[in-house]
Amino acid sequence: MSVRQAPTYQQGAPQRQANDDSDEEEETLANEYRAQVGYEDGQDYDAGGMSGGPQDLQAQLVAAAMPLDYQATLETKIQSYDSYCNLFHFILNSEGPVDIEVPSHFWAWDVIDEFIYQFNSFCSHRQRLALQQSNTSVNEDEITVLRDNPNTWGCYSVLNVLYSLIQRSQISEQLAARKRGEDPGPYTGEYGGRPLYQMLGYFSIIGLLRVHCLLGDFSLALKTLDDIELNKKAMFARVMAANFTTYYYVGFSYMMMHRYADALRAFNHILIYVSRTKNFQKGAQYDSITKKNDQMYALVAICVAFYPQRLDETIHTALREKYGEQLTRMQRGGPEALPIFEELFRAACPKFISPTPPDFDQPHLNVDPVEHQLNIFMEEVKTNMFSPTVRSYLKLYTTMDLTKLAGFLEVDANTLRGWLLVNKQRSRQVRQSQGGLLDGDVVNSSDLDYAMQGDMIHVSEAKVGRRLVDWYLRNLARTY
Known part of the structure; x- marks a missing residue:
């Protein structure tokens, strides 16, 4: 199969200012988003004749980008993990780069996004069962399966895939060269010039940001983006879901590190962009963006309570409509503000996960990662109330x-x-x-x-x- 020309991920131009809202670039992003909506709504993948055979890599690539059914059984989730392992093993360990045409950069993001989503969902479900083990309604058969498969959707294996895709594609070296204004060609190597590796490697960097944040390592989460400039020239900005995810986790990491000004800058940027593209949002994607949008407004309310500052008029108006009363009470401080901080944090925080499988034999030793991060956050609130x-x-x-x-x-x-x-x-x-x-x-x-x-x-x-x-x-x- 032919290989498409490698996409441009970063421009060599100097980093743009955070308040650069060029109408021309906004229109370009809007056009990209129109194309994305069309791709996700009705455009079919070119499956290249899906036969369903074990050698049909194209069919496996298509399947890897498809969301798993919400009500999928535990066995199906384990099979999905095995399928991802086989796919990535083939891509990373074949003799030479895999020569295959990929549908688009939207597809590459869907693969990484779905891979991490299933990892997060599986770990959260496993942790919940472990914490509710004394409940009579808990499915004992599921617990037995989970106890017998402790390495399924393991944290180490997921991180290993993401780091391996980045290393194999040499995307970090290419991005670093572009930031220095150099030609990235000498840094591509045998694999880095192929779209399959370049796209998967690039979005694996965003995936690492997400995974490290879910694990509670916020400084490492931000460190992973050292080679990516947060501006409208970045490749992730051309994919709405990737753009939204990046700024959400960057802003949340800043907030947990008590850098509220930086968190607000990240949230404001993406919320303004969403407000300008809301007419293109529809269907399942609209519901997902709306939910995440509300979560980020809750985080903005928390940051403004800690760090009062002037907001964009659009953000200020929406914030007052959604959380006006809560914001006033949080800014007033005192013990009566504590329940509001806790409520908004629970509603807006990621679904944190533990880096290790829970102990089903000694359930009292298990710690709920969400409650753990909430306690850390509330200590900061109590200190400042x-x-x-x-x-x-x-x-x-x-x-x-x-x-x-x-x-x-x-x-x-x-x-x-x-x-x-x-x-x-x-x-x-x-x-x-x-x-x-x-x-x-x-x-x-x-x-x-x-x-x-x-x-x-x-x-x-x-x-x-x-x-x-x-x-x-x-x-x-x-x-x-």
């Missing part, structure tokens, strides 16, 4: 006695010192400017600054110098 109240008092004064402020808040002076220290530390966060997603500069994210001298709090609307900030932190930490 009195910051809005403290700020509201400090805005009224330029100088204030610590004991007097403690009396207003009805707490002892030492507790208030702790709140002030936390509020001060949280107002300084890393914000990405250039380089990788983990890079950035420490900036003061608050319009209110203060320092302490003895028991006196000196408040300023202007940002104080670095030397005074460092002195304040050393002094307050020593006193506390």
Whole structure:
């Protein structure tokens, strides 16, 4: 079979600014999305004469991109895992690159997306059965099958596939060369110039972002995107589902790392894009995008509560319509805000998974990964829940006695010192400017600054110098 010309994944142009909303590029993305909708709605794959035989690779490629039935049995899910293993083994370990024409880059994303979705779904189902093992309604036959197949849809095997596709395609080297403005040709090797490997390798990078986030390793999740620039020139931006997935997991990872400004920038970008293409959304894809859209608005509400800032008018209006009352209560702070933070986090977070299979013999040792991440998040919320109240008092004064402020808040002076220290530390966060997603500069994210001298709090609307900030932190930490 012929091999199509390799697609261009990254342009050599300098990285565009985050607020670059060129109408010409938006129209290009919209046209790409129209093509994608047509592909997903009615265009058939060129199956090349599907015979169903074991050597019919084209048929296997088509099947790999097809969603598994929602009510599929456990045996079917295990068979699907075996089919993926056989397919990827053939692609990665054949003598020389597989010479086959692939349908499109939409297809390549569907393969990786469905592969990770089935992995996530299987692990979540297995974890749920393990946690509910004492329930009489639990299917004991399923537990027996799962206990006998601990390596099915294993975390190691899924990560191994994604890393192997990236390594075999040498896509990271090609993307890095493009970022440097070089010709990626010398870095393609024997496999990297073939669309099959190049496309699967590229979207495996996005897949790694997703899997590491599901495992709770948020810094590694962002690290995987070092060679991909988050702009409209990137290949993932041409596939709506990939675009949406990328920014969702980037934004969520930033949020869990307390980098709320960066999280909001990621969410705002994709939500504005969705608002401009909503007329093309329909069917099952529309339902999926709408659900994810609501989840991201919930995450925006959480980030704005931690880091108040001006939003795009479209985002601001939609946020007020969806979560206006909850946002007001979260921004007010205090214990009454805790249930709202928990509710929104549960509704908007990914379905976290454990890197290891659950212990069916000792179910009391199993930890629910969703509850684990929720507890980590809620500790951050509890630490910051009195910051809005403290700020509201400090805005009224330029100088204030610590004991007097403690009396207003009805707490002892030492507790208030702790709140002030936390509020001060949280107002300084890393914000990405250039380089990788983990890079950035420490900036003061608050319009209110203060320092302490003895028991006196000196408040300023202007940002104080670095030397005074460092002195304040050393002094307050020593006193506390």
